[in-house]
Amino acid sequence: xxxxxxxxxxxxxxxxxxxxxxxNQERFAEGVGHYNNGEFSAAVEIWMxxxxxxxxxxxxxxxxxxxxxxxxxxxQAILFYERAALRKAGDEDxxxxxxxxxxxxxxxxxxxxxxxxxxxxxxxxLSISSDSWALLSVVSFxxxxxxxxxxxxxxxxxxxxxxxxxIFILFLLSAVSLIFSFRSRHLVYHNEHAIITAPVLTxxxxxxxxxxxxxxxxxxxxxxxxxxxxxxxxxxLPDGNKGWVQTDAxxxx
Amino acid sequence: xxxxxxxxxxxTFKTAVLPGQDxxxxxxxxxxxxxxxxxRLMYRVNTSGGxxxxxxxxxxxxxxxxxxxxxxxxxxxxxxxTTETSYSYVYYLQATREGTYTIPPAVYEKGRKTYTSxxxxxxxxxxxxxxxPATTGNEKRGAETPAAGSDMFAKVLLSSREIYLGEAVVAxxxxxxxxxxxxxxxxxxxxxxxxxxxxxETPQPRSLVTENIDGVNYGTxxxxxxxxxxxxxxxxxxxxxxxxxxxxxxxxxxxxFFGDFFQTFNTVPRLVESDxxxxxxxxxxxxxxxxxxxxxxxxxxxxxxxxDTTAVNDALTLTVTISGQGNIKLTDAPVISFPSGLETYDxxxxxxxxxxxxxxxxNKIFEYLIIPRSAGTYTIPKIEWSFFNPAKNQYQTIAxxxxxxxxxxxxxxxxxxxxxxxxxxxxxxxxYGTDIRFxxxxxxxxxxxxxxxxxxxxxxxxxGFSLFAFITIVLLRRGQVKRNADRVKVLxxxxxxxxxxxxGKASSYLAGSEYDAFYEExxxxxxxxxxxxxxxxxxxxxxxxxxxxxxxxxxxxxxVQMLIELTEICEQVMYAPVSEASEPHxxxxxxxxxxxxxxxxxx
Numbered sequence: 001x002x003x004x005x006x007x008x009x010x011x012x013x014x015x016x017x018x019x020x021x022x023x024n025q026e027r028f029a030e031g032v033g034h035y036n037n038g039e040f041s042a043a044v045e046i047w048m049x050x051x052x053x054x055x056x057x058x059x060x061x062x063x064x065x066x067x068x069x070x071x072x073x074x075x076q077a078i079l080f081y082e083r084a085a086l087r088k089a090g091d092e093d094x095x096x097x098x099x100x101x102x103x104x105x106x107x108x109x110x111x112x113x114x115x116x117x118x119x120x121x122x123x124x125x126l127s128i129s130s131d132s133w134a135l136l137s138v139v140s141f142x143x144x145x146x147x148x149x150x151x152x153x154x155x156x157x158x159x160x161x162x163x164x165x166x167i168f169i170l171f172l173l174s175a176v177s178l179i180f181s182f183r184s185r186h187l188v189y190h191n192e193h194a195i196i197t198a199p200v201l202t203x204x205x206x207x208x209x210x211x212x213x214x215x216x217x218x219x220x221x222x223x224x225x226x227x228x229x230x231x232x233x234x235x236x237l238p239d240g241n242k243g244w245v246q247t248d249a250x251x252x253x
Numbered sequence: 254x255x256x257x258x259x260x261x262x263x264x265t266f267k268t269a270v271l272p273g274q275d276x277x278x279x280x281x282x283x284x285x286x287x288x289x290x291x292x293r294l295m296y297r298v299n300t301s302g303g304x305x306x307x308x309x310x311x312x313x314x315x316x317x318x319x320x321x322x323x324x325x326x327x328x329x330x331x332x333x334x335t336t337e338t339s340y341s342y343v344y345y346l347q348a349t350r351e352g353t354y355t356i357p358p359a360v361y362e363k364g365r366k367t368y369t370s371x372x373x374x375x376x377x378x379x380x381x382x383x384x385x386p387a388t389t390g391n392e393k394r395g396a397e398t399p400a401a402g403s404d405m406f407a408k409v410l411l412s413s414r415e416i417y418l419g420e421a422v423v424a425x426x427x428x429x430x431x432x433x434x435x436x437x438x439x440x441x442x443x444x445x446x447x448x449x450x451x452x453x454e455t456p457q458p459r460s461l462v463t464e465n466i467d468g469v470n471y472g473t474x475x476x477x478x479x480x481x482x483x484x485x486x487x488x489x490x491x492x493x494x495x496x497x498x499x500x501x502x503x504x505x506x507x508x509x510f511f512g513d514f515f516q517t518f519n520t521v522p523r524l525v526e527s528d529x530x531x532x533x534x535x536x537x538x539x540x541x542x543x544x545x546x547x548x549x550x551x552x553x554x555x556x557x558x559x560x561d562t563t564a565v566n567d568a569l570t571l572t573v574t575i576s577g578q579g580n581i582k583l584t585d586a587p588v589i590s591f592p593s594g595l596e597t598y599d600x601x602x603x604x605x606x607x608x609x610x611x612x613x614x615x616n617k618i619f620e621y622l623i624i625p626r627s628a629g630t631y632t633i634p635k636i637e638w639s640f641f642n643p644a645k646n647q648y649q650t651i652a653x654x655x656x657x658x659x660x661x662x663x664x665x666x667x668x669x670x671x672x673x674x675x676x677x678x679x680x681x682x683x684x685y686g687t688d689i690r691f692x693x694x695x696x697x698x699x700x701x702x703x704x705x706x707x708x709x710x711x712x713x714x715x716x717g718f719s720l721f722a723f724i725t726i727v728l729l730r731r732g733q734v735k736r737n738a739d740r741v742k743v744l745x746x747x748x749x750x751x752x753x754x755x756x757g758k759a760s761s762y763l764a765g766s767e768y769d770a771f772y773e774e775x776x777x778x779x780x781x782x783x784x785x786x787x788x789x790x791x792x793x794x795x796x797x798x799x800x801x802x803x804x805x806x807x808x809x810x811x812x813v814q815m816l817i818e819l820t821e822i823c824e825q826v827m828y829a830p831v832s833e834a835s836e837p838h839x840x841x842x843x844x845x846x847x848x849x850x851x852x853x854x855x856x
Contacts (some may be wrong), residue, residue: 025696032694059693066692097689134706138715153730185707214285 024055031063042072058087062094067192069097074104075219075251079195082222084253086188087128106218111238125183133181137174194235194250196221201250203243207232214243225252276300278361278370285376286348289405291316291523294344296359296370296583301340303363310346312377314491314495318344324352345525348377374660404431407496407527409443415533418486419549419580420643421612422532423453424479426494427470428525429464433501435520438474443492447485447534451581451608453478454762478609482580493527537641542650544587550579550612554587556636556653564661568624569657573600574634576616581606586619587638592631625660632657741788748785752778752848756841763837769827771837775844776823780846781818789808808854815847 027046034043044067047060065080081098088094125133144167151163199219204211207229217223217237226234226242233247281295291311296305305339307319319342327336348354349712353376405428412423426442428434461472476496483489499520552575559570575584582604592595598621599628606615625631632655639650706712755778762771784791796817803813822840 028696032692040551057696059696063692066689069689093690093693100689129705134712138712141716142719145719149726152727181707181736185705189705191626202635 012041024050028060031067035067035070037065040067043067044071055147056087056092057221058084058091060096062091065097065101068236069101074101075195075197077101078105078220078222079197079251079253082193082195086126086191087129088252089123102220105220107221109237109239121183125180126187128184130181130184130188133177133184135183137177140170140174140177144174191253192224192226193222194252196223196250198246198249203235203237203245205243207234207244213243215241222253223250223253225250240246262550268548276303276361276363278359278368280359280370280373282356282373284374285378288348288351288377288379289519289523290348292346292348292375294346294356294373295777296342296361298340298361298368299338300363301338303340303361303368305342306360306362307342307344308357308359310344310356312348312350313356314349314351314497314526315344316345316347316497316522316524318342318346322345327376328635342402345522348375349524349526351377351379353377360588365438397475405429405434405493405498405500405523405525407525409491409494409530411491411530411532413532415535416483417549417641417643418483418485418537419547419583421550421642422481422483423493423581423610423612424481426476426478426527427473428476428498429466429498430461430498431469431471431475434498435501436499437476438497438499438522439495440497441495442477443494444478445479445481445491447489448481448483449580451480451613453480453484453608478610480613482583483532486534486536488531488533490529490531493529495527498523498525505556538646538648540648540835542583542637542639542648544650545639545648546585546587546643548575548579548581548584548638549643550577550581550640551642551644552577552579552581552584552638552640552651554636554638554651554653556633556656558633558656558658560658562661563625565625565628568622569658571621571623571633573619573653574616575619575638576614577616577640579640581613581615581617584617584640587636589621589636590634591623592633594625594627594629595631596626598622628662630657630659744788749848749852750780750787754781755781756845756848759844760841763841768837772823772826773839775840776820776827778848779819779823779844782851783816786851808851812847812850812854813852815843819844819847846854 014065027050031043031046031050034040034046044064046062047067048062056238061080061084065084068074068080069077071159078098078101081101084091084094085098092173147163147166147170151160151167154160154163196217196219199218201217202213203215203217205214206212215237220237226237228234229249231247232244233250234242234244235250236242274539277299281293282298283292286292294310298305302322305319322341322343324339325336326342327334329335342359356373356375358372361368361370382520407426409427410425410427412425416422423444426440455475455478461474463470464473465471474495478645500523502522555574555576557572559572563569572588573587573589575581575587586600598620600621602616603618603620605617606613635655636653638648638652639648641647642649755774759771759774759778762768762774780791780794783789783799784794787799788804789798789802799816800813803816819840
C-alpha cells in the first residue's frame, strides 16, 4: 500500500512540474511577443514574474536584461546580464550586451586585475553548471572504485599498473570536479558582487551617515560586498577602495 | 542750478577783476515751438577769437548751422569810446517730437579759459493746425501720425503686422506732401535690427501720385521698398525713417506785373520723420517634420541625374532644384541618404533670387557630384524636403521620385594614364550604430533554482554508498580467497595419509601377484599425492607441470628425478608387455621412500 501511495505522489508531482514547465514556456513566449512589439515594460513584467517564481535560465535573465536596457534602466540591465553571464560563461551575446550596457556607466576606474589563477579557476568552474560538475564527480568516483576492484583482484601485472594509473587520474578528476561544483554554486548563487542601483551613492568611512564621505559612485557599477552591520554594508570598488554604503543602494548578482 | 550760480558768481568775480573785458554768452531761442517748425537758435558772444562747441541738440534735427556773423560797433559818447564786439552762431533746428527738451549749455573756449552759456529749455507742442490724417487705400495697416506737420509727413508701411519667423514682410518708405519738394538732402533708413534686409529695386518717382487722405490731397512718392525677413520672434520695433528734404518756399510777394513767373523761391531744408512702428513675429508652430530646414513660403522641388548609365569611377551629377517664393536664400540643402558604394561631395549651391514686392522668388540649385566606386544599379531614395506655408498655416513636405542609375564595370585602367585611376581599395564593412543584441526566443528546458544537486544530502550519500559497496566487495572476495586457501591445506595435510593408504593397497596387490593393479595403485598414490600437495588439479597434472611446481618450491632435483623415473616405470609396465627389468618390490620401496621424502621436504 505504501509503495502505491508513494508512486501516486511521484506521478502527480512529475505531472505538475511538467505542466508548470509548459505554462512557463508559454509565458516566456508571451514576453518575447511583447518585446518584439516594443512593449518592453510588459515583457519585463512577465519575465520578472517567471524569474521571481524561481526559473533559473540564463536565456530568461539575458532577455530581462535586454528589456531593462530598452527602457534605459542600465543598472538593472547590467545586473541581469551579470546573472546570465554566471550561468553561461561563454555566451557571446551576453558578453556583448554586458559590454554595451557597461559603456553607459558614468564611473571610469582602473580596475585592479584579478590574479590570473583565480580568474582561470572561476572561468573553469563556470564553464559548466554546478550540477554537471557534481554529476561528473560522482560518476568518476564510481568508475574509480570499479577500477580499484580490477586493481585488487587482477593477477596480471600489466592490468594492475594500468588500473593504478587510472585510479589516480579518476580520483583527481572526481575531487577537482567536486571543488568546481562548489565553486560554481558559490559564484552563481552566493555571489559577493553587487550592482549599484542608486543613481548617486556616497561611500562613507563608517557604517553611519556621520562617517566621512570617501567617494561618490553612480548606478551600474559592479562592487564586491563585505561585512554587513545594521542597514549598512562594506563594499569594495573595482579599484580596491573600500567604504560603507546603505544596503538598499545595491542589488546582489 | 547750483552749478550755474557758482559759474555766475565766477563771472561776477572776473568782471570785478577785468572791468570792460567780461565775456558773456547769450542765447536766443523761442521757448515754445510747434512740431515740425523751424527754429533759430543763436549764441551771441561779445568777443572774438574763441571757439564755440555746440551742444547736442537732443530732440531736434539740425537743418543747418552754425552760420557765423560778426559785428562791431563803436560809440563815442562825451569823448568816451566804447567798442562792442559781437560774434553770433546761428543754428536752424527743427523739432521732431512733442515734449520738453533741454539743450545743455554751449561751451566757449578762448585761450585757456572756458565760458558757458545758459541752459535752454524748449517746449515742443503739437502743431495746432495739423490734423491726424487717416490713411486710405490698401496700406491702412501702416497707420502713423505725420511727423512733420500736416503738409508733409513720411511713413514706413508694412505689408503685414503679424508674421511668422522667416516669412517676408515688405516695408515701404513713402512720403506724403502738399508742398513742393525741390530735392532730398539725405535719407536715414532705419537699421531694421532683427531682420535680414533685402532691397527691392524701386524706380525713383518722376512725378508724385496724388492720394486722398481724409479729404486732403497729398502728393505721394515711394523712396524705397525693403523685403524684411525676421530673424527672431517677439515684438520687433522698427526705428523711424528720417528724411531731410528741401522745400521750395515762395520768397516775398508775387510780382504784380509778371505774376508767378518771376517769383523767387527760397529753398528751405526740413526734416520729415516717421513714427516708430512695430511688428509681431510669431514662432513657427510645433510639429516640425524631420526634413524641415527653415524654409518658409511656397516651394517646389525637382531632382534629376545628368545620366542614367555611367562607369565605375566616372562622375555623375545629381541636381536638386528648389524653386518658389519665400526665404529661399536661407534654406539649407535637403538631406540625401546616398546608398553606400558612392563617393559624394558637398553640393555646389547656386542661388538665383529676385526680390519683388510680393517677396523673394527664385531658385536654389544644389549640385551633388557622385563618383560610383563599384558597379551595379543604385537607387537614390526619394529626397524629402519640408517647408512652412504661412498662407496655409501648416508644414508641407515635398519629395522627389527615387532616381536609379546603372554603373558599368570600367574596362580596365584608362589608357590615358594612371593619373585618374585609383584602384578601389577593399571596402571596410560599414557599421552604423550600436545596439544590444536580440533576445533569446527559446528556452531549451526550464530549470528551477534551489534544487541543486550539491545542496542535496543524498548526493553525498552516493559517495558513501559506493564506497561501502566497494569495501563489501573487497571483504567478500578476501573471505572467499581465504576459504580456498583452507581447502588446499586440508588436501595437503591429507595427502600423506591417502598416499600411505594407497601404498598399503598396492602392497596387498603385490602379495597377491596382481601386478597391473599394483602399478596402477602406485601411480594413483604418486599422482594423487603430487596433485594435493602441489595444489594442482588432477586434470592439469603432467610430469612437466609437476616439475615446474616443484622447482618453484625449491625442492631437490633428486625428488623430481625420482618422481619422473617412477611414473615412467609405472607407465611402461601398465601400457607395455611385462618388462623383466622392473622389480615390483624395488618400485614399491622407491615409491614409499619418495612419498616420505616429499612429505618431509614439502611441509
